[in-house]
Amino acid sequence: MGHSNEIDILVSEVGPRDGLQSVAATMPTELKLKWIAALASAGLREIEVGSFVSPKLLPQMADTAAVVAFARTLPNLFVTALVPNLKGAEAAFKAGVQKITMPISVSEPHSLANIRKTHAEVYQEVRNVVALRNEQYPHVEIEAGLSTVFGCTIQGEVPDDDTVRMALIMAGLGVNEVGLADTVGYANPTQVRRLFTRLRQELPGIAGSAHFHNTRGQGLANVLAALDVGVTTIDASQGGIGGCPYAPGASGNIVTEDLVYLLESMGLRTGIDIDRLVHAREWLRQGLPGEALYGFIPDAGVGKNFHYAQKAL
């Protein structure tokens, strides 16, 4: 590893959840564990390892409790999972996650279409989850992952004010962090700077991660915009799996490999070794044979002028 133990930007790997739940095939548990171990050994410090949802709905995620238990044995790894409701939260807390992310659609039509819940019903679910956490699992963090923030395929435009209002409500309900997600790949850098600036001003200490999809090829430009206004946690997925891929060649999530190259070449330390990260793709390839993997760095390699970011003097 050509870099120090400290980091400037936390790259939060969501492939084992956002990626694996989006593909039709189910990756065998044993290979999931090897993949997650390889990612952690490459230096990733936070991995969303699965989703606590009904196995009838998403059989790919049926082994999430076992995956969490294994991931907790890995050194220097913060283990998170997606949780849509109280039932999922109970299972997640029992399994030993260190953080849960609850997806919250700012667009109510999207919430109704997606999880058949009004905003009022969503608030009640969050309230219940926070209460359970406060009573029995006080050390587990709760993040509200606000979705459709940059636009919605049903509603179209989503006003910034709606997002900020939702973030304030979530903070009021007791979540620890509010992240913003570009669910359908609509975000542009101007919007990203505007929204994260407001979020950080109006919810100091609570504004969380940026989650961008690369559906329209704008992912890394949006990352740069988020970095410019002080965001320090960026979600990404190895090989770009998951997200909402619209067409062949259009990856869903931004690609972890390309993101780490961007950050390190800009002088921002991630703690991640690019060679080891690229090697971790082998497990994904074995676990999901035939699935398209994206990313430029795995093919092109780093530039001859590349060096890992160093701690500023």
Add this chain to the structure above:
Amino acid sequence: MGHSNEIDILVSEVGPRDGLQSVAATMPTELKLKWIAALASAGLREIEVGSFVSPKLLPQMADTAAVVAFARTLPNLFVTALVPNLKGAEAAFKAGVQKITMPISVSEPHSLANIRKTHAEVYQEVRNVVALRNEQYPHVEIEAGLSTVFGCTIQGEVPDDDTVRMALIMAGLGVNEVGLADTVGYANPTQVRRLFTRLRQELPGIAGSAHFHNTRGQGLANVLAALDVGVTTIDASQGGIGGCPYAPGASGNIVTEDLVYLLESMGLRTGIDIDRLVHAREWLRQGLPGEALYGFIPDAGVGKNFHYAQKAL
């Protein structure tokens, strides 16, 4: 067209030169003309239509004089061409180009490997071209396109000072503009901001276009960085053809379609209609059957919340 006639950013299309000279097949002249006409009709205002080089070296470019003559008949189009030397400049001037771009390697090892010329020999060539222009074609612009500015596959790192020195020399020799090119896809946004800031400070009025390759997926992030420090001309190639594609899936040039979406969604007017631009791909597909075309917007379409940039009030 959902936007006004004025523009904020000039998108300079280099596909007919940088793209077509990089592929093995030769696009028939008639289809080149139809493609260029379609690009112009989509609203592109500057197109590098070819290269005045030896047809033995690049048979794909043998018809450049005829292409220039045709392109000059299109309304609202500024017609440019690549020119490596005095002989090419003579032919370009005679053909009626409005601007020539001379590629100049900042890395001398790259210059020697690529065109077998020392820097001193390159300066003499530029001096001769400027003299000819001044005497006989005073209205034609000359741009020095500095290459290997962000790193070189032979030399590795290229110091900023070398680039600025070369830019000052070019300005002293009488070129109208100095652009910076990331020949091998090594650029990162920090470097882009630093170099274009210096260029604009030290050569006010002469700092020109940004030319990025997408070899490592960083193209649009680098565009954002260039916009941030005031660059107003960005090169791109329809379908991402050309550049230095390293591997399948790794486009060379940044993709015009995705660039225009980025700019317009950020509120920067390009004068380009995205639907018409996407339709222009048909000519490219006909002219280069089987050639891989890149870009997300042609597959994913614009977002439901998208609207063209409007003139600021």
